Amino acid sequence: MIRKTPFHERTNALNETQLWSHWSGTLAANRYQVSDKMEYFAVRNAAGVFDSSPLYKYRITGKDAEAFLSGILARDIRACPAGHAQYTCWLDDSGYVIEDGVILHTAKDEYLLTSAEPNHAYFGDRIGRHDVTIEDVSDDLGTLALQGPRSRDLLKKLVPQMEKIPYFGVAKGEIGGAGVTVSRTGYSGDLGYEVWIDTPDALHVWDTLWDSMEGHGVLPFGLAALEMLRIEAGLLLMEADFDSSRYAWNDAHRSTPIELGWGWMFKDLKGDDRAFIGRKALEREVADKTSRWAMRGLILDWQDYDRVYNEAGLIPPKDHTPVLEDWMLYDDEYKRVGYATSLMYSPMLQRHIAIARVRPDLGKIGSKVNLETTVNHQYELVAANVARLPLYNPERKTA
Amino acid sequence: MTTTIPTKRSPKSTNGSRAGTTSRSTVRSSRADRTYDAIVVGGGHNGLVNGAYLAKAGLKTLIIERREFVGGAAITEELRPGFWFTTFSYALSLLRPDIIHDLELTKHGFMPLLMSTLFAPGENGDYLLLGQDHGENIREIARHSKHDADAYEQYNHDIEMVCQAIKPVMDMVPPDIFSDDPEEWLALARLGNRFKKLDKRTLHNTVRLLTGSAADFLDDYFDNDLIKGYLASSSIIGTKVGPRSQGSGLVLLYHNVGEHDGIFGSWAFHKKGNGGFTQVLSRAAQAFGAEIVLESPVDSIITKNGQATGVALKDGSEYYADTVVSSLDPRRTFLELVNPRELPDDLVENIQRFRFQGTSSKVNFALDGIPNFPPLGQKPDHFRGFTNIGPSMDYLERAYDDAKYGWYSQNPYIDMAIQSTIDADMAPPGKHVMSCFIQYTPYKLRESDWDTEKENLGDTVQRTLENYFPGFGNLVLQREVRTPLDIERTVGLSEGNIFAGEFFAPQMFFFRPAPGWSQYRTPIDGYYQCGSGTHPGGCVTGGPGKLAAGQILKDRAKSGSKARATSRA
Numbered sequence: 005m006i007r008k009t010p011f012h013e014r015t016n017a018l019n020e021t022q023l024w025s026h027w028s029g030t031l032a033a034n035r036y037q038v039s040d041k042m043e044y045f046a047v048r049n050a051a052g053v054f055d056s057s058p059l060y061k062y063r064i065t066g067k068d069a070e071a072f073l074s075g076i077l078a079r080d081i082r083a084c085p086a087g088h089a090q091y092t093c094w095l096d097d098s099g100y101v102i103e104d105g106v107i108l109h110t111a112k113d114e115y116l117l118t119s120a121e122p123n124h125a126y127f128g129d130r131i132g133r134h135d136v137t138i139e140d141v142s143d144d145l146g147t148l149a150l151q152g153p154r155s156r157d158l159l160k161k162l163v164p165q166m167e168k169i170p171y172f173g174v175a176k177g178e179i180g181g182a183g184v185t186v187s188r189t190g191y192s193g194d195l196g197y198e199v200w201i202d203t204p205d206a207l208h209v210w211d212t213l214w215d216s217m218e219g220h221g222v223l224p225f226g227l228a229a230l231e232m233l234r235i236e237a238g239l240l241l242m243e244a245d246f247d248s249s250r251y252a253w254n255d256a257h258r259s260t261p262i263e264l265g266w267g268w269m270f271k272d273l274k275g276d277d278r279a280f281i282g283r284k285a286l287e288r289e290v291a292d293k294t295s296r297w298a299m300r301g302l303i304l305d306w307q308d309y310d311r312v313y314n315e316a317g318l319i320p321p322k323d324h325t326p327v328l329e330d331w332m333l334y335d336d337e338y339k340r341v342g343y344a345t346s347l348m349y350s351p352m353l354q355r356h357i358a359i360a361r362v363r364p365d366l367g368k369i370g371s372k373v374n375l376e377t378t379v380n381h382q383y384e385l386v387a388a389n390v391a392r393l394p395l396y397n398p399e400r401k402t403a
Numbered sequence: 404m405t406t407t408i409p410t411k412r413s414p415k416s417t418n419g420s421r422a423g424t425t426s427r428s429t430v431r432s433s434r435a436d437r438t439y440d441a442i443v444v445g446g447g448h449n450g451l452v453n454g455a456y457l458a459k460a461g462l463k464t465l466i467i468e469r470r471e472f473v474g475g476a477a478i479t480e481e482l483r484p485g486f487w488f489t490t491f492s493y494a495l496s497l498l499r500p501d502i503i504h505d506l507e508l509t510k511h512g513f514m515p516l517l518m519s520t521l522f523a524p525g526e527n528g529d530y531l532l533l534g535q536d537h538g539e540n541i542r543e544i545a546r547h548s549k550h551d552a553d554a555y556e557q558y559n560h561d562i563e564m565v566c567q568a569i570k571p572v573m574d575m576v577p578p579d580i581f582s583d584d585p586e587e588w589l590a591l592a593r594l595g596n597r598f599k600k601l602d603k604r605t606l607h608n609t610v611r612l613l614t615g616s617a618a619d620f621l622d623d624y625f626d627n628d629l630i631k632g633y634l635a636s637s638s639i640i641g642t643k644v645g646p647r648s649q650g651s652g653l654v655l656l657y658h659n660v661g662e663h664d665g666i667f668g669s670w671a672f673h674k675k676g677n678g679g680f681t682q683v684l685s686r687a688a689q690a691f692g693a694e695i696v697l698e699s700p701v702d703s704i705i706t707k708n709g710q711a712t713g714v715a716l717k718d719g720s721e722y723y724a725d726t727v728v729s730s731l732d733p734r735r736t737f738l739e740l741v742n743p744r745e746l747p748d749d750l751v752e753n754i755q756r757f758r759f760q761g762t763s764s765k766v767n768f769a770l771d772g773i774p775n776f777p778p779l780g781q782k783p784d785h786f787r788g789f790t791n792i793g794p795s796m797d798y799l800e801r802a803y804d805d806a807k808y809g810w811y812s813q814n815p816y817i818d819m820a821i822q823s824t825i826d827a828d829m830a831p832p833g834k835h836v837m838s839c840f841i842q843y844t845p846y847k848l849r850e851s852d853w854d855t856e857k858e859n860l861g862d863t864v865q866r867t868l869e870n871y872f873p874g875f876g877n878l879v880l881q882r883e884v885r886t887p888l889d890i891e892r893t894v895g896l897s898e899g900n901i902f903a904g905e906f907f908a909p910q911m912f913f914f915r916p917a918p919g920w921s922q923y924r925t926p927i928d929g930y931y932q933c934g935s936g937t938h939p940g941g942c943v944t945g946g947p948g949k950l951a952a953g954q955i956l957k958d959r960a961k962s963g964s965k966a967r968a969t970s971r972a
Contacts (some may be wrong), residue, residue: 039519039535041664042787042825049516049674050827154827219832221825306504319567324667351664354503354513 006031009057009301010146010206014214018224023155025227028120030058033226041324041351043225044232048352050221051152053213054230056191060122063141064115068134073115074278077107077131077268078261085107089172089187093261093269099285100258101251102126103242104266106375108174108187108200116141116185116200120242124252130163130281146206148213151196151233151336156181158217159186166197166343171402174289180212191230193237195400231326235346235359238301238393240264244328245299245345260289263361264298265393298367301391302344304356304375307376308387316380322349322356332376334385335360341366341373362390419601434723439465439694441726441955444701444740445934447475448681450730450855452948453933454695455506455688457726460956464693465722467714469700469895473685475730476894479678481879483547485831486535486769489676490885490896491901493765493820493838494789496670497660497944498680499574505949511686512679515629515663516825518788518841523633524871525794528778531629532785548627558624558634563604564669565612566660567596567960572938573660576950577912577921578594612652614908618796619650628795636793636816639842641901641941643760645803646796654906661793670789672822676829677943684945704740704930706731711929725929726955730948732896732903733916733936737925746926753917757936761887761899762806764844766864769881770835773821774872776787783824790818792871802843809849811860815865816842839864844896846887853888860884901936902941910940923951926960931955 007030009015015033023034032055037043046052064073065308073081088111093104100178103123108116131138150159160166163177163186182205190196201209221302229315231241240246250256261269289295313320331344344360362373369392374385431655439462443454446468454466472478476491503513523531531547533540545552578590599607611620612659617638618631625631635646638655645651658727663671673680685695687903700717704727713723729736737746775781793799802812818840823830830836841864848856861884868875887899896903904910913921916936933951935941 035521037535038539039517039518040518042535045514045516045825049514218825219834221827307499318663319563319667324664349665351517352514353509354500354664 008173010201010203011055011057011148012212013091014210015055015224019226023226027227028058030174032058033224034152035226036224040226040228043223043229044324044351046217046221046223047194047225047229047233047245048154049153050219051154051158052192052223052225052229054149054151054225055146056149056190057146059118059142059147060140061142061145061147062117062119062124062127063139063367064117064127064136065113065139066134066136067113068136069113069115072131072134072136073107075280076127080272080276080278081109083109083114083150083272086110086112087174088233089174089189091172091189093266095261095280095282097282097285098249098258099282099289100252100255101246101261101264101304102248102250103359104240106187106189108185110174110176110185112157122327144203146201146203148194148199148201148206148210149192149196150188150199150213151192151194152222152336154222155194155196155397158220158222161216162213179209182209184209184318188240191237191239191348192233193239193394193396193401194233194398195403196219225370227402228325229347231328232324232348232350235348235357236328236350236394236396238359238395240299240309240359241328241346259297260286260295261287262289262295263299265298293364294388295364296327297342297361299359299365299393300363300367301393302358302360302373302388302396303391304358305359305387309356312377312379313388316377324349331358331360333373333388334376335373344375347375350396356390357391359393359396366390413427422749437720437722439463439722439724440727441465442467442722442724443933444694444704444714444732445469445475445729445730445842445895446473446685446697447671447730447934448477448684448943448945449933449948450475450728450937451681451684451688452502452506452945453728453730454693455684455691456774456949456952458688458693458814458953461508462959465724466688466693466695467697467699467701467716467722468697471698473695473697473884474678474681476890476896477677478682479676482767482883483769486834486836486881487676487678487768488767488822488836488883489678489831489838489882490767491890492677492943493672493822493840494670495673495677495680496658496663496668496941497573497942497946498661498663498940499944499946499949500662500665501574502945502949506687506691507932508683508687509682511690512574512674513683514674514679516671516674517664518670518825520785520788521633521787521791522788523629523791523794524776525629525632529629529794530776530778532779544627544630547629548625550790551630553629554624558621560655560737561604561608563818564610565656566603566667568601568609568748569656570660571597572912572948573944574950575580575722576633576923576944576954577915579919579922580913580930581919583633593614603899614649615652616647616649617651617655618647621646623822628797630707632793632798633791634819635799636791639799639803639816640818640840641734642905642907643758643762643845645800645841647800648803650907653908653911657942661942663681663733663883672825672828674828676826682945692945697934702742704927706741706745706927706930709745709926709928711927720938726931726959727929728931728933728951730932730934732759732900732934733932734759735895736895736904736932736934736936737916741925741927743932750920750926757910757916758883758905759846759896759900761846761890761896761897761901762843763901764811764841764860764887764890764898765883765885766839766841766861767883768837768839768879770837770878771814771880772833772878773824773835774868774875774878776835776872784820786821788820790819790821792819792867806843806845809845809847811844811848811856812842813863815844815864817864817867819868839868844886846891853886853895857884857886857889860886868916904937904938904941912942915940923947923954
């Protein structure tokens with residue numbers, strides 16, 4: 005039986021299309037309006053609300069919580085004091101990424117970790133002698149993301165401390181009398197917040213929040229709009245841009261954090277004495293320069309894109325709908341040099357953009373590659389330039 | 404109360420950021436400081452595009468604007484605290500896509516918001532409501548006429564084929580058919596060859612649209628009046644034709660050849676209206692190094708021995724450059740800014756008979772809430788795009804009948820847009836701004852004038868709206884009426900024509916604005932034209948500004964760097 009999120013009664017009423025995905029066995033709206041682009045623009049121009057409740061959520065408590073997480077998570081959790089959150093990942097012994105997620109340091113010796121896949125056994129089996137408890141609280145908490153330039157002003161009407169909360173900050177507050185945790189995080193690459201709500205309070209909090217935002221151009225947004233937002237924001241999606249090493253069949257489907265562009269998580273590695281899982285492999289990779297790929301953005305050359313279609317007598321299609329497939333990349337000698345995994349036409353950039361991995365020597369910003377596409381059912385190459393991720397990065401995101 | 408509107412000022416402010424612009428009080432005094440490589444007269448969208456391209460090419464460029472902010476007819480004004488009115492121009496589609504890239508507009512806030520609906524209320528509670536779901540739209544059309552459902556698909560396909568054929572024309576300098584230069588004939592041959600390759604149906608449709616009436620074309624496809632009324636509405640915009648006039652096909656085609664976000668024929672609201680867009684252009688132009696001076700009405704172009712050397716302002720001060728570009732309409736460019744005696748007689752004569760005949764007005768409203776359309780209720784859902792008050796071709800043609808005989812339509816065509824439904828920054832929460840484009844309102848009225856009739860027009864529009872949206876009048880917090888005379892007085896467009904010259908075949912392409920002068924040059928060396936009175940014409944295309952810049956840069960390259968060296972000395 006497919007499950008429903010704690011907000012389903014409300015999201016169902018708003019879902020004009022009745023198009024749903026099954027996300028972690030739970031109904032998640034693909035789009036509420038007929039046009040996902042409307043929802044996308046609501047986020048970029050006003051604000052949007054996304055029900056992210058199907059994520060797995062783990063509460064990690066105990067006096068050894070930090071020590072435990074220091075050994076499990078690849079990014080140094082000790083650099084995340086209470087009241088802050090961290091984007092992190094965990095690796096296997098070979099230094100390949102198992103998963104990524106956001107961890108909230110909600111209080112002393114208390115953390116809340118999200119993941120796309122279940123990880124209870126993986127974490128639980130590694131507790132050892134640590135004084136740590138791991139609870140799967142996926143069903144106990146509903147989560148709503150409020151994202152977009154108006155999100156701060158809207159949320160602070162209800163939770164005044166939002167005025168001051170920094171990027172990746174965490175605070176407790178009340179909405180409609182119900183206690184909530186709010187983190188300044190999200191998956192849109194915009195100014196935005198995520199609200200963590202006890203399941204019994206979910207509908208009440210939704211109603212309070214929703215009513216307070218009337219007339220502000222806020223729309224609920226679904227997975228389709230989220231996909232557009234996260235590609236512009238350069239945020240990777242598991243099973244689209246990379247796979248979990250736990251279930252991969254071979255190393256071609258595995259990636260190291262360096263290959264995924266997360267090297268910045270380890271910039272203080274030298275002064276960090278943790279023995280975390282994958283550390284040795286990571287150090288070897290850096291020392292021996294064995295990374296196979298560099299994760300980058302791609303911006304397609306619009307003139308070249310138009311050219312291949314015009315020469316074929318076609319109007320160049322510019323569809324904002326992301327295509328999550330492997331798109332082969334070649335150099336000018338038609339040698340394969342990488343592949344793109346998420347491709348779309350970006351309304352904010354007015355260009356086709358992609359998240360792609362290229363051979364490390366082509367990782368330099370501005371390098372030229374060619375993306376293979378099909379026009380009139382024949383392969384064609386379109387020039388593209390390697391760009392820095394995120395491709396869209398408004399100042400307000402971190403301001 | 405919203406707190407996110409970025410610039411909140413007293414009523415009667417605009418979204419014009421004045422950062423980087425100079426007002427008259429601070430202009431420089433020494434001659435060297437007042438000397439530029441290029442001066443652009445007029446800070447409308449084409450002037451800004453032109454100035455930006457010239458600055459990008461390294462020219463020391465000055466854009467001179469008469470008013471206290473740039474934008475020309477593409478401005479957004481806060482006429483009431485929190486309510487932002489698109490005073491004149493209100494939507495985007497024909498903007499040439501390469502301008503977005505060349506001028507890096509996305510860096511400066513370019514944001515074409517999707518309009519998701521087309522709503523055409525009919526008489527007696529009937530309506531046509533189209534949205535973003537193709538299949539749903541076909542069903543909606545079938546609700547009115549089963550015949551028209553697939554006819555609509557065929558029509559759209561046929562129009563797309565024609566648009567694809569003529570699209571390159573929008574981005575090219577018209578070949579000079581009067582020249583002996585083989586390059587011009589080569590360009591003409593290339594163009595001919597393009598049309599030669601078209602299939603019979605598309606070529607014939609192209610000719611039918613370029614020369615015939617919208618009514619004849621639409622009658623071949625459709626039965627239903629409401630559908631025909633909606634589609635025919637774009638055949639009359641800004642031009643003194645009815646849908647049954649020969650020539651209305653061209654206007655229809657023109658309004659379909661644009662695109663936004665790469666979607667052919669689609670229209671968008673720019674964030675914060677078209678004034679939001681010209682602010683983006685202004686920032687881009689300045690980022691490339693162009694300077695903008697405001698509140699500086701230009702009196703005339705200074706010439707010496709048939710060469711432009713600068714401009715004289717109304718206050719007597721002067722700026723100097725050997726390249727001067729007028730973004731004003733052809734009448735002002737040739738008959739006012741320069742002495743017509745310096746121009747060939749045939750040009751003067753052609754400009755004198757160039758038709759303006761403004762027939763459009765704007766009536767803008769600040770509303771206390773969303774209008775009520777009883778069959779669909781009082782909600783914003785069906786107002787997230789254009790709302791078309793033109794329920795049949797007969798309705799439009801009768802509206803035109805009034806104008807033919809010198810009066811404004813008693814049941815006018817109205818293109819409504821409640822932009823605040825998709826851009827919350829345009830009005831306070833729960834309130835709305837509504838832009839109404841009105842036709843027909845001829846510039847020259849029989850036995851009256853616009854100063855007398857202005858508010859009567861407002862009442863006529865309001866009364867018309869009341870027919871469709873009962874209780875509309877109770878929602879009105881403020882009303883702003885902008886007649887062709889207001890457009891002429893405020894923006895400077897002759898006779899208030901929104902396209903800087905009507906879209907008649909003899910005023911297009913090779914002949915825009917006059918035979919032999921369609922390549923942005925003028926008979927005066929160094930004096931150029933880049934306004935909507937040149938190809939590809941009106942609407943917010945930016946094409947004239949861009950194509951003119953290309954010609955200027957080509958000419959400068961030909962004449963060497965002599966001029967630049969002197970002006971920078």
